[in-house]
Amino acid sequence: MSTAETVREIVAKHGKLPVDVGSIADDGDLYSAGLSSFASVQLMLAIEEEFDIEFPETMLNRGTFASISAIAKAVDTICAEQQAA
Secondary structure, three states: OOHHHHHHHHHHHHOOOOOOHHHOOOOOOOOOOOOOHHHHHHHHHHHHHHHOOOOOHHHOOHHHHOOHHHHHHHHHHHHHHHHHO
């Protein structure tokens, strides 16, 4: 399963969106789809747990969680940095 697919499943479970996550494109704006600030925190915690990562403070912004592809890119970057360390 790709990072984006896993992120999509987590968004479906923890994003509390009023629309079907399957109807949102990978680059679709999650905030426009109904993602709240509170839900984005819950989403972040679920992603950290699933991938065994911690988002650095520099990534704790609206842009990082704006879309499934943005979240997947952030996760891939963090995982790559952890493997290199």
